[in-house]
Amino acid sequence: MNHLQKYLVDEFVEDYQEGHLNRRDALKRIAGITGMAAAIQLLAACGQPTTTAAPTSAPAPTTAAEAPTSAPAPTSAPAPAGSVANSVAADDPTISAQAVEFPGADATLRGYLARPVAEGTYPIVLVCHENRGLTPHIEDVTRRVAKAGYIGLAVDLLAREGGTSKVADQASIPGLLSGAPPARHVQDFKSGLTYVQGQPYAQADKIGMVGFCFGGGVTWLVAAGIPELRAAVPFYGPPPPAEQLPNVSAAVLAIYAERDQRINGSLPTVEAAMQANGKTFKSIIYPASDHAFHNDTGTRYNPEAATAAWAETLAWFEQYVKA
Numbered sequence: 001m002n003h004l005q006k007y008l009v010d011e012f013v014e015d016y017q018e019g020h021l022n023r024r025d026a027l028k029r030i031a032g033i034t035g036m037a038a039a040i041q042l043l044a045a046c047g048q049p050t051t052t053a054a055p056t057s058a059p060a061p062t063t064a065a066e067a068p069t070s071a072p073a074p075t076s077a078p079a080p081a082g083s084v085a086n087s088v089a090a091d092d093p094t095i096s097a098q099a100v101e102f103p104g105a106d107a108t109l110r111g112y113l114a115r116p117v118a119e120g121t122y123p124i125v126l127v128c129h130e131n132r133g134l135t136p137h138i139e140d141v142t143r144r145v146a147k148a149g150y151i152g153l154a155v156d157l158l159a160r161e162g163g164t165s166k167v168a169d170q171a172s173i174p175g176l177l178s179g180a181p182p183a184r185h186v187q188d189f190k191s192g193l194t195y196v197q198g199q200p201y202a203q204a205d206k207i208g209m210v211g212f213c214f215g216g217g218v219t220w221l222v223a224a225g226i227p228e229l230r231a232a233v234p235f236y237g238p239p240p241p242a243e244q245l246p247n248v249s250a251a252v253l254a255i256y257a258e259r260d261q262r263i264n265g266s267l268p269t270v271e272a273a274m275q276a277n278g279k280t281f282k283s284i285i286y287p288a289s290d291h292a293f294h295n296d297t298g299t300r301y302n303p304e305a306a307t308a309a310w311a312e313t314l315a316w317f318e319q320y321v322k323a
Helices: 003-017 023-034 036-044 136-147 170-179 182-197 214-225 242-247 267-276 303-322
Strands: 095-103 108-116 122-128 151-156 202-212 231-235 251-257 281-286
Touching: 003 023, 003 036, 003 170, 003 214, 023 036, 023 170, 095 136, 095 182, 108 136, 108 182, 122 136, 122 182, 122 214, 122 303, 136 151, 136 202, 151 182, 170 214, 182 202, 182 214, 202 214, 202 303, 214 231, 214 242, 214 251, 231 303, 242 267, 251 267, 251 303, 267 281, 281 303
Parallel strands: 122 151, 122 202, 202 231, 231 251, 251 281
Antiparallel strands: 095 108, 108 151
């Protein structure tokens, strides 16, 4: 298995153990990656799942030391009021949002583009979806990017299957995504970036990226594969293979959840590698929060942590993309 496949298998096993997935759904998702025999063996080794406790509000996050950089340390942005205060409606009059198609290396690709309607040129922020594909939630996140003064492009990594909404068996999506070579995902974002850079309203040299869960892992890969990227914010995503970390040129803000020990275990190694290679790196761990806490359509949504993390994301882009 590649590192994204292993990440997803471990995630679904954990979801089953914590009661977020029933056995049937866990088997379908894991089998789509490993095959049914291996999936049965994995779940058999887990024992009985536990009951998941309701999420609690998060106190102030803890922040790891930032790796050496010539730029000043970013300041925290104030958190907006309200549990889903950052959500932006599709008909918000200050932005334009629509599905788009653009040429890829080997296929016509799809995505969702949102931008401010006011005249002018704007920096670019690429958005990568979770292991469920380009969902309405990720479209909302892309509109939030536009509301903050950027051109947001979420690339649908299932374009070759006709797009996320055309996949009949939604449980097969993680297998389809992780079964593709990771380099293909990077290339699809390169193609998406080229498309946006060609628009008259784009500031072609000011580029950032944000991604969540599986998309956080892809964000790390893009940060290592697209040198023009100025800033990257992976939310609780698996880091790339160690040999790729020296290729990261973007300033990376890595977002973690305190209870997400499966992902947090990689943090010391990532911090050490980024510091050893002179990269700009900062990590924030949000207490009393779980994996996928930013997704306001999911069971692990934590409104306080999500609002604070989004404010930190925008502050990071303000410093490293807009500057």
